[in-house]
Amino acid sequence: MNLIRYYIRKFFTIIKTEVFVLPSRMIVLLFFLTLLALPLITNDPYLLRILILASIFAIFAASWDLLSGFTGQMNFGHALFFGVGAYSAAMLNQHVHIPPWGSIPLGALGAVLAGLIVGIPCLRLRGTYLALTTLAFPIILMGIVFAIPNITGGELGISGLDRLARSRVVNYYIAVLVMLVLCTIMWKITDSNIGIIFHAIREDEVAVRASGINTTRYKLLAFCLSGFFAGIAGGLYAHFMRIADPSTLEVSMSFQVVIWSVFGGVVTIWGPVGAVFILFPLLEFFRFLPEFRMLLFAIVIILILLFMPQGLLPWIRDKIENECPRCKIRNVATRKSCRICATSMH
Amino acid sequence: MILDIIITSLINGSTYALLAIGFSLIFGVARIVNIAHTAFFMVASYCIYMITRKLGYHPIVGMLVAIPLITLLGLICYKLFIDPIREHEAAVLISTIALAIAFQEIMLLIFTGDYLSVPALIQGYFTVFGAKVFYQQLITFIAALVILGALRLLLMQTKLGLAIRSTAQDREVANLMGMNESRVAMITMGISVALAGFTGAVVVPLTTVNPFMWLHPLIMMMAVVVLGGLGSIKGSFFAAYILGFAEAAVVFLIPMGAFLKGSVALSVMILVLLIRPEGLFGVAFEEER
Numbered sequence A: 001m002n003l004i005r006y007y008i009r010k011f012f013t014i015i016k017t018e019v020f021v022l023p024s025r026m027i028v029l030l031f032f033l034t035l036l037a038l039p040l041i042t043n044d045p046y047l048l049r050i051l052i053l054a055s056i057f058a059i060f061a062a063s064w065d066l067l068s069g070f071t072g073q074m075n076f077g078h079a080l081f082f083g084v085g086a087y088s089a090a091m092l093n094q095h096v097h098i099p100p101w102g103s104i105p106l107g108a109l110g111a112v113l114a115g116l117i118v119g120i121p122c123l124r125l126r127g128t129y130l131a132l133t134t135l136a137f138p139i140i141l142m143g144i145v146f147a148i149p150n151i152t153g154g155e156l157g158i159s160g161l162d163r164l165a166r167s168r169v170v171n172y173y174i175a176v177l178v179m180l181v182l183c184t185i186m187w188k189i190t191d192s193n194i195g196i197i198f199h200a201i202r203e204d205e206v207a208v209r210a211s212g213i214n215t216t217r218y219k220l221l222a223f224c225l226s227g228f229f230a231g232i233a234g235g236l237y238a239h240f241m242r243i244a245d246p247s248t249l250e251v252s253m254s255f256q257v258v259i260w261s262v263f264g265g266v267v268t269i270w271g272p273v274g275a276v277f278i279l280f281p282l283l284e285f286f287r288f289l290p291e292f293r294m295l296l297f298a299i300v301i302i303l304i305l306l307f308m309p310q311g312l313l314p315w316i317r318d319k320i321e322n323e324c325p326r327c328k329i330r331n332v333a334t335r336k337s338c339r340i341c342a343t344s345m346h
Numbered sequence B: 001m002i003l004d005i006i007i008t009s010l011i012n013g014s015t016y017a018l019l020a021i022g023f024s025l026i027f028g029v030a031r032i033v034n035i036a037h038t039a040f041f042m043v044a045s046y047c048i049y050m051i052t053r054k055l056g057y058h059p060i061v062g063m064l065v066a067i068p069l070i071t072l073l074g075l076i077c078y079k080l081f082i083d084p085i086r087e088h089e090a091a092v093l094i095s096t097i098a099l100a101i102a103f104q105e106i107m108l109l110i111f112t113g114d115y116l117s118v119p120a121l122i123q124g125y126f127t128v129f130g131a132k133v134f135y136q137q138l139i140t141f142i143a144a145l146v147i148l149g150a151l152r153l154l155l156m157q158t159k160l161g162l163a164i165r166s167t168a169q170d171r172e173v174a175n176l177m178g179m180n181e182s183r184v185a186m187i188t189m190g191i192s193v194a195l196a197g198f199t200g201a202v203v204v205p206l207t208t209v210n211p212f213m214w215l216h217p218l219i220m221m222m223a224v225v226v227l228g229g230l231g232s233i234k235g236s237f238f239a240a241y242i243l244g245f246a247e248a249a250v251v252f253l254i255p256m257g258a259f260l261k262g263s264v265a266l267s268v269m270i271l272v273l274l275i276r277p278e279g280l281f282g283v284a285f286e287e288e289r
Helices: A002-019 A023-041 A045-070 A079-096 A100-122 A127-134 A136-147 A168-191 A193-203 A205-210 A215-241 A251-264 A270-288 A290-307 A312-320 B002-030 B037-054 B059-085 B089-111 B135-157 B159-169 B171-176 B181-206 B215-228 B233-253 B257-275
Strands: A321-323 A330-332 B125-128 B131-134
Touching (some): A023 A168, A045 A193, A045 A270, A079 A251, A100 B257, A136 A251, A136 B257, A168 A215, A193 A215, A251 A290, A251 A312, B002 B131, B002 B135, B002 B233, B037 B059, B037 B089, B037 B181, B059 B181, B159 B171
């Protein structure tokens, strides 16, 4: 009993001293709570559908950030992982009749394999070369999909897959919970030792190798991890839309994920997630002018990047929080002195 | 059959070579990955369609008006959307992607998604060993070779070419030697977009014009640039014809080839990269790749 009381007290202390002191952490907490409590307020299937898709694409965008933002391996063909995840989940479901809870992880394993196949030739390339080469992989796979229509369904794709769940609300909870859990895991990975090595590989690969770290292994690990998360996103997408079609492999899909991540701010994980939850509903909101939809979307992106080239969310964060000049701990912008070391903030 | 393959590959190769060299120039000088490059090619095609079909002028007039117009458009876009954020490479990338999407949507709004066509400069064809060669194909091929030759002269023989080459080699040192780096970048952007416009002008009578015509050339152009070695103009030239030939051969020889043409050409690129990571004619810099 005492132990339980201790943990409860510890929980509240952490909330009070670690979460409520920083507006960005409060925003994250609010984001979690709003997403989880939303079906209690509204049952509008259209709104839930937008949020389900936004959650799926949030996993996808965060997985791009894990690979390209952190290790600096610019991947322009991220749709490959999404498409492989979607197609393998769909084929397992259609031809072998494995239910969604089995086919999605197995599809993600397929995407890991794709990550290895792409990663090994790409280890020798760097920077723009890598970006332009990876662009080729989804297009190669798309050609194969079109060439064997009796297995992959060709242009029409594989349709009539099992639903995730019967009702829209349960679908919503599955997508949102998976998104929150996976994004937290990605965030934790990037905070761990592996994440630090990823950072270091982006900054100076030769120095990392000189410190006795096998960079090849870590780069392949990044490809596999990123492929796994993107594959889960792809499998969820296939089972939610109940179709896996060639649009999951298109160039626009690869570009879309880069747009989301850079717009939200790379090397953060939370940046891309936030960006998807801003941009995806925005695109739906522009639906009242169907012809101008993509044009307005493009203009919004160009304008925002002109004024905040490091991304929208880091820009906002820098506005509401300051870094202590002495101990490098973040503080609310309104504080005069640091909350840890009490130095003056200016 | 073999002649058909050769003709198609020469035409495709010339298109890719013109596009890839423009792309590679601006990348080499200013480190800008200009995704919107083929979008300028698309806008140029629409411009020529507008002038010849809607306003009823001769195709030559269309070309002469379209190329300067596109160059101007490119320079305006560069000044407004790329120059202010040039230090942030990722932001430049997204900005050019968004620019390409914006162009596509504007063209979709004005001309709808219909497939349009433009009259050839000279109608008709002649036969060589049983293969039809349209006069327009001959014109396109020769024009591409002429413009590539002119570009080579410009880069190798003039002072401007020297400035462009040296800025591509080392930006900081070129700046220290008294070259105005941002002006060189601006001029190179102009040349690069003019090349895209010119490609549109010579290729458009052979293809159909639609708002999504920039996607396939974009991918092939990037493959050419990587295969030839970034920044190597000779490399881009040969790689363009190699990939053009691979595409044409697949379309003519394999059933279902039209679906596989992109796949095979890109697989060729990846295979070559496995053996030579710096591309066919690239020089391996430790920093760059």
